[in-house]
Amino acid sequence: MFSLVLLPGQVLQDIPVSVLSEVFMYLNNPSPLGNNWKAVAAELSLSYQAVQSLDHHGPGGMMEGVLEIMSQRKMTVRDLANILEKIQRPDVVEILVKAGLPENDIWEDKTNGMVQSC
Secondary structure, X not given: OOOOOOOOOOEHHHOXXXXXXXXXXXXXXXXXXXXXXXXXXXXOOOOHHHHHOOOOOOOOHHHHHHHHHHHHOOOEHHHHHHHHHHOOOHHHHHHHHHOOOOHHHOOEOOOOOOEOXX
């Protein structure tokens, strides 16, 4: 049986559509804590104009637009996981872990502020 493996340095475009759909579903929904797609956009320091230009009518909603910007910036699966940790979304990180991303390879090393190497 084929096993999916996401690597920390893997580019976001390589994440399977089924995994992205689940990420979009979780992050497009309004959150009382404000830790949805808007928090991801804030972590990326997106301007008001950039947020307004996101295509919210696509199947992936606003988060699909945010992910497109992340892809243009050559961000990786690890970058996404670290942002999700910062905005306190372990539920969405768990989606990436279930898709095969090694959990011990995505977190920032809290002792020295450096990202762990693979």
